Amino acid sequence: MSGILIGILLLLAASGAVAQGSVLPVSSRGPEIRSVEVVGAGEVEPGVISRVLATRASRCRSPLLLPACALGIDASVERGYLDEAALRADEERLRALHLSYGYPAARVNAEVTRLPRGGVAVRFISWPGEPLIVRSVVVRGLEELPNGIDLPSLPLVPGDRFGLAPLETAQRIIAGRLAAEGYAFAQVGVSGPLPEEGGPYDLVLEVRTGPLAVFGSTTIHAELPLTASDVREYLAYESGQRFSPAALERTVERLYRVPIVERVQVQPSPSDDGDNQVHTDIVVTTSEPRGLQLEGAVSSSACVAGVTGWTDRYFLDQPQTVSLSVGASNLFVEPLRRFPCAGAGKDDFAKPDFFVRADLTRSLGPDTWMNIGGGFSRESSPRAYIQSGVIGRISVVHELRRGVDITVAYSPEYRDNPTAAPLFCGIYGICTAESLSGFVSGNRLAPVEFAMAFGPPRARRIDPGTPLMAEWTYPPLPEWTYSGRVSVLGAARPTLSDFDFARLIVEGTFTRYPGRLFQLAGRARGGVLLGSGPLPPQVRLFGGGPFGVRGLEPNLLGPRILTVSPSRVEQLGCAPVSRGCDEVVADPAFVQSRPTGGTSLLEASIEGRMWAASYLQIAIFNDLGILHISERDDAPARISAAKAILTPGAGVLALTPLGPFRIDLAYNPSPRHRYPLFSRDEETGDQVHLGDVVFDPFNVGSPSALQKMRRRLQLQLSMRQPF
CATH class of the missing domain: 3.10.20.310 (membrane protein fhac)
Structure with missing residues (x-):
């Protein structure tokens, strides 16, 4: 057979x-x-x-x-x-x-x-003739094991049409289960030849377990500058230990975390040192230890971005990395405003962002890595905030077990937040230039983060260098994949922060594979923010954009305020005084939407995907978003406490030589709203609440039905799957 x-x-x-x-x-x-x-x-x-x-x-x-x-x-x-x-x-x-x-x-x-x-x-x-139909499936040879063994469900059961692919999968499942128990030399064969004609077929699988195996010697071939002793520090087994495929895969996972490692091949084979010993060959190839890198990206939220830098992946003759990088984003917003940069914002939010940064990454053990970095940056999140100043971060990541990472990080920063004045006024009632100065410039934010991430193990499968191990090194693809992350972020006076808060974010994704061409994927993200006193916008919860609720522009989920420059107030047809614009219909060309962010958030998405070609995947989806903000009695305006929205749409993923491109088109069903409008008093610098105005961007200028529909369609672009 x-x-x-x-x-x-x-x-x-x-x-x-x-x-x-x-x-x-x-x-x-x-x-x-x-x-x-x-x-x-x-x-x-x-x-x-x-x-x-x-x-x-x-x-x-x-x-x-x-x-x-x-x-x-x-x-x-x-x-x-x-x-x-x-x-x-x-x-x-x-x-x-x-x-x-x-x-x-x-x-x-x-x-x-x-x-x-x-x-x-x-x-x-x-x-084709008559097919072979499986009448019974019998597995022989397992009854001789001292403790027995429980097999998972096999892909061939009575009543199924026989096929070589499910047969091979069944053999690998049995061999993989035996290998996990230490029987590395197990062989699974089929008793007798296949029938020459179709009809009922009694399938008998014969198992020869062989002896319990142990790890023998290990030969390491490491490409310079990496050494065999460097590689040996990441082995997840010792000579004489009972053989385990999981230990080999853990070794592969550990080695792929070393930045200089490009490819790992693990080839187990029978050892000449004993009948039950497995010899292991490990071949590690490396990338260039030093060099310049140049990367680029394009998306709806960051427009055009580019990063260049110098990296040494074997710094001071050790497998540790030092990098110096310079990058910019939000480039070419004005000429590309219609697409793909429609979500970038206006005025100051349309200006380029940049950063200069240095990082050191080194191992603290086979499963623990530390990163120390810092630099200077101007960073913006569309319409939400702009911050510039000095940043730093020290983090330690430990792999608790396969697929589960724990991170502890401290991220001090000293930055200005010049565009936050309208938000502090609208949310917290801090409106005078004097009182705002302490919140928009020279702020210290120094949060501590505890996070746990989990998902499928990242090991690339062991290379079946010999027929002995080929049976169990390539198990069938999973029907489900999943990932998740839980993050707790907090700051207070003891962390040298000017703000006291605690924030919890929980997010998870899943993908179901009902067939080779089809996928069902889902994502959920929720968060809660607690704090005493006014909090800067960068710690608040935002939603919307290409990786959230795709029917909205980035960050525009939930309540918002509107801002207008002093020079354009009269163009709205109202007076630049307190409550001077009540009930005016605001033209979107003259005002800017500023999301307030929230204190609680829920985003959920469900998506069906199908490969239309080897390089083209189409998808349909539905996104749900709910964002809540805690109301304050001392705020000058009444901001809506909560907003919920459901946005359906369709997307395309194209695999190109430049990388994957995902384009989504979603429908925004938002009704007309009344939002508080703010502007700056040119003489005093105070923020002024001009009143509550009507905002209906889909019906400005008496559009036709087709124009209304087109305005409600939100186009999103990114260079990866949304989740």
Whole structure:
């Protein structure tokens, strides 16, 4: 049985090499193939068939060249020619493919028809025959184990159609379960040959466990400047310890955390030192130890961004990293305001951000890493806040167990927050220039953070260098993946902070894989903010944007205020005095929305995804957002306490040579609102509440129904999946 399986897999794998082989000499070419059709394939997926066949019709080399192909430009067409040997081989490949799907008596015949205008049409006709149906599944050989073993559910159960893929998966599941118990040499085979005809089939899996294995010697091949002793510090096992695949995967995970490591190969094999010992070869290749880096990104919230820097990944002859970096974002906002920078904001929020930073990252143990960094920056969050000044951070990350990290961090900063004055006035009633000066300039914020993140283990699978270990090193893909993070951030006088607060944020994601092409994904994020006295906007909770509620621009979830420059107050048709603009309809061209942020937040998203092509994924989604703000009696305006919104939409993920690009289009159902309007008194510098105005950006200027609909559609761009 194992010989049949290996032969089929080799036959199918060879088809890729034939399909992409060299072009036949002109003298040996057959007629050009105009079309290839497969009839009667039954359960076999068309995409699988197209990858297996070497016989292919002439086609356009790229969708980008379709106009050239339509004009008949020869260089744009990849031509296929008839090859009788390849045709006969394709018949065998299709027969083997039907066998792998559980049709042992399948017959395939290729027909070639010459066309009146030249060339030929190729037609493969399949007769699958009766399938093999699993009548029973028996696993023999486990009863001899001293403590027995519990097997998980196998992908072949009575009533299923037999297939080589689920059979191979079942063998790997059993071998992987045995390897986890220390039986590294276990073999799982099939008793007897496959039937030559379809019908009921009693599947018997024979298990030979072999002896309990232990780790033997380890040979390390480390590319310079890394040394074997550097690598040995990250081993998760010792010689003589009972063999465990989890220990090998933990070793791989640890090594991939070392910044200079580029690739890790772990190859376990039988040892010459004893019948039950496993020898391990570890090959570690490194990236360039030193060099300049240049990265760029584009998104709705940060517009165009770029970072460059110098990095030494083997600083002072140790596997630790020193980096010096300079970056800028919010670039080219004005010329790109319509797309992709629609969420960047106006006035000061449209100016470039920048940072200069230095960092040191080093290991404190195989599972613990420390980072110390600091620099100077101007940072903005669209419409919410702008802060500039000196920043610092020291953090320690410890992997508590596989897939679970704990972080402790201290992040002192000394910054100005010049655009926060309207928010302090609207939320806390601090409106005079004198009282505001202590909140918008020279602020010390020094929070301590405790965080825990969890998710699937990050190890890249162990390289099956020998047939011995190939059975358990590649378990089937999971049906679910998940991740989560819990963060508690707090500051007070003892941390050298000017503000006292505590903030809790909990977020999690999941992805369900019901099939090879489909995904169901979800995300939830919630937070609570507690504090005494006025708090700066950067610690408040915000939502909306390409990674939140996508029907809203970044940060615009929930209550907000409006601001207008003193020079534009009269353009609104009102007076620049307290309550001088009550009930005026505010033109969005003259005012700016400023989100207040909240003291409690909930965002939730559900999304269905489908791969339309190998480089293109389409999605439909629905996002929910709820943000609440605690009301204060001393505030000059009544800000709505809570806002909730539901925004449906659709998106596309495109995989390009420049990286992945995700574009989302969502519907914003927001009704018209009354918001407090603020401006600055040019003589005193005080913030003035001009009254509550009507804000309805979707109906300004008597738009048509189509224009209203277009205004409610929010376009978001990012260079990764939303979650």
